[in-house]
Amino acid sequence: MNSAKALRSLYKSSPYSQTPLCDFLLPSFTQVTSRRDYASITTSSESPKTEPAPEALKSETTAKRRRPLTKEQQQFLDSALRVNQAGELAAVLIYRHQTPPITRSHPHLRPLMHHMYSQEAGHFSTFNALLAKHRIRPTAMYPVWTAAASTLGWVTGLMGREAAMACTEAVETEIGGHYNGQVRVLLSWLKEMEEKGEEVGEELRELVDTLKRIRDEELEHLDEAVGEGAKEARPYELLNRAIRSGCKGAIWISERV
Amino acid sequence: MSIFRLLQATCSKPPSRLYSSSNFVPSCGLSCGRFYHSYEHDRPPPFSPTEDRILSAALSHVPTHGFTTTALTQGARAAGYLDISTNLFPAGPFSIVNYHLVTQRLALAKDVTPARHDPIKIPTNINKLILRRLHANKAIIHRWQEALALLATPTRLPTSLRELALLSDEILFLAGSTDVTSVWYTNRAGLAVIYASAELFMTTDTSENFVETEEFLARRLEEGEKIKSFVGGVGTWAGIQAGGFVDGMRSKGVRI
Ligand SMILES: [Fe+2]
Ligand SMILES: [Fe+2]
Numbered sequence: 001m002n003s004a005k006a007l008r009s010l011y012k013s014s015p016y017s018q019t020p021l022c023d024f025l026l027p028s029f030t031q032v033t034s035r036r037d038y039a040s041i042t043t044s045s046e047s048p049k050t051e052p053a054p055e056a057l058k059s060e061t062t063a064k065r066r067r068p069l070t071k072e073q074q075q076f077l078d079s080a081l082r083v084n085q086a087g088e089l090a091a092v093l094i095y096r097h098q099t100p101p102i103t104r105s106h107p108h109l110r111p112l113m114h115h116m117y118s119q120e121a122g123h124f125s126t127f128n129a130l131l132a133k134h135r136i137r138p139t140a141m142y143p144v145w146t147a148a149a150s151t152l153g154w155v156t157g158l159m160g161r162e163a164a165m166a167c168t169e170a171v172e173t174e175i176g177g178h179y180n181g182q183v184r185v186l187l188s189w190l191k192e193m194e195e196k197g198e199e200v201g202e203e204l205r206e207l208v209d210t211l212k213r214i215r216d217e218e219l220e221h222l223d224e225a226v227g228e229g230a231k232e233a234r235p236y237e238l239l240n241r242a243i244r245s246g247c248k249g250a251i252w253i254s255e256r257v
Numbered sequence: 258m259s260i261f262r263l264l265q266a267t268c269s270k271p272p273s274r275l276y277s278s279s280n281f282v283p284s285c286g287l288s289c290g291r292f293y294h295s296y297e298h299d300r301p302p303p304f305s306p307t308e309d310r311i312l313s314a315a316l317s318h319v320p321t322h323g324f325t326t327t328a329l330t331q332g333a334r335a336a337g338y339l340d341i342s343t344n345l346f347p348a349g350p351f352s353i354v355n356y357h358l359v360t361q362r363l364a365l366a367k368d369v370t371p372a373r374h375d376p377i378k379i380p381t382n383i384n385k386l387i388l389r390r391l392h393a394n395k396a397i398i399h400r401w402q403e404a405l406a407l408l409a410t411p412t413r414l415p416t417s418l419r420e421l422a423l424l425s426d427e428i429l430f431l432a433g434s435t436d437v438t439s440v441w442y443t444n445r446a447g448l449a450v451i452y453a454s455a456e457l458f459m460t461t462d463t464s465e466n467f468v469e470t471e472e473f474l475a476r477r478l479e480e481g482e483k484i485k486s487f488v489g490g491v492g493t494w495a496g497i498q499a500g501g502f503v504d505g506m507r508s509k510g511v512r513i
Contacts, residue, residue: 066297066298067298068295068298068300068301069293069295071292073293074292074293074295075292075293077292077293078292078293081293085437128435128437129435131437132374132435132436132437133294134293134294134295135293135294135426135430136292136293136294136437137437137441137442138437138438138439138441140439140442142438142439143439201297202297203295203296203297
């Protein structure tokens with residue numbers, strides 16, 4: 001009993017729990033990391049107005065953080081940014097494939113579709129740059145998400161305006177909640193650092209700002225979709241539930257592989 | 258499915274003999290070059306000062322004694338430690354190999370400024386970086402086949418592959434590659450294969466200043482580029498079959 005426990009803790013601290021074979025060929029589902037502890041709180045539906053606002057956020061200094069981030073924090077950022085990139089890839093593809101049929105039958109939606117598409121393209125390139133900069137691997141499911149998102153965009157686009165908007169609503173609800181959760185985790189770190197009198201550092205401060213901005217844009221998309229008749233889609237309940245659980249599954253997988 | 262299971266098992270099963278001896282492994286483990294890379298602090302050194310002194314001294318005995326326990330003992334003595342201190346390294350001579358690999362990879366990262374992203378220059382950058390790394394093997398090249406044998410031992414293989422993966426990642430980063438699509442995986446796997454084969458070739462190279470290795474490497478990289486464009490072609494083709502199909506039909510005037 002005790003030895004099994006010891007073995008597990010040894011395994012957790014062992015650098016071999018992830019071999020390069022897994023990095024290249026099959027990133028492991030079985031990684032034993034504390035990242036899982038975070039997984040449940042990376043989604044939050046709390047209003048942005050209630051989130052803590054540590055003083056450090058407004059600090060004008062451009063000082064570097066002197067203490068290294070903990071391994072758990074590094075792992076959290078690693079998988080969070082990976083999921084975000086995958087999500088934005090999907091968003092870009094969904095809008096790209098929805099746009100032609102939707103704007104054909106509803107020309108007045110052209111500016112809105114274009115506006116949302118270009119914001120998603122901006123998000124996507126932001127996360128691409130962050131991944132390259134912080135040397136984070138993209139999700140191994142990249143080709144799968146590409147195909148799935150294109151199909152989803154194409155199908156809901158063909159189903160008409162309401163279905164397309166219901167798709168946007170469902171996706172943005174999940175994604176918005178996801179960013180919201182991440183912002184909250186980062187803010188709680190900032191608060192903790194502040195209480196310990198540590199320098200937060202430009203990197204984290206900038207990241208919180210980026211995530212907040214993108215979160216707000218996603219929530220705007222959500223409102224716009226509802227305004228354009230998302231709730232009138234038939235069958236709304238089914239579409240909403242199917243797409244949202246699809247998003248949840250995709251997030252779960254991308255955090256891991 | 259069974260292959261999937263097998264891979265999964267390889268991934269999740271830690272090699273049991275390895276982790277009782279964490280001494281020869283970088284103390285920072287996975288956080289060296291893994292996970293979110295922050296620019297705001299220095300990374301912890303991979304070896305303790307004692308390990309560093311003994312292993313670097315041992316390495317200087319490798320040209321005469323090879324990657325052997327003798328070199329390790331000589332190293333300990335030269336660094337002013339008792340022979341018994343080689344107990345610090347249960348992995349024995351393999352610790353010297355690992356020390357060489359880790360320190361040379363970190364030296365590359367330290368000495369080379371990451372190139373700005375410029376797609377045209379990436380292949381040349383990669384070529385230069387691999388050569389630079391290979392030249393760091395010069396002093397011990399006549400002993401390197403012993404090292405390769407140690408690296409290929411089943412119990413050491415995970416460590417060896419991991420180190421190779423970290424080197425590929427380092428080289429691509431320094432070369433200015435910012436690709437974060439699925440190409441990320443093929444790039445790293447391909448580079449690892451090319452590097453490993455060039456390294457092996459170099460152990461048999463008797464030419465002046467290893468020009469033959471240089472030519473060998475250039476050929477492999479060129480082939481790699483061809484394969485890559487072929488694979489890229491397949492990827493595009495698959496893309497056309499999936500999402501691109503719709504665009505293709507649309508361009509033909511089909512209202513979908
Ligand atoms: Fe977005
Ligand atoms: Fe969005």
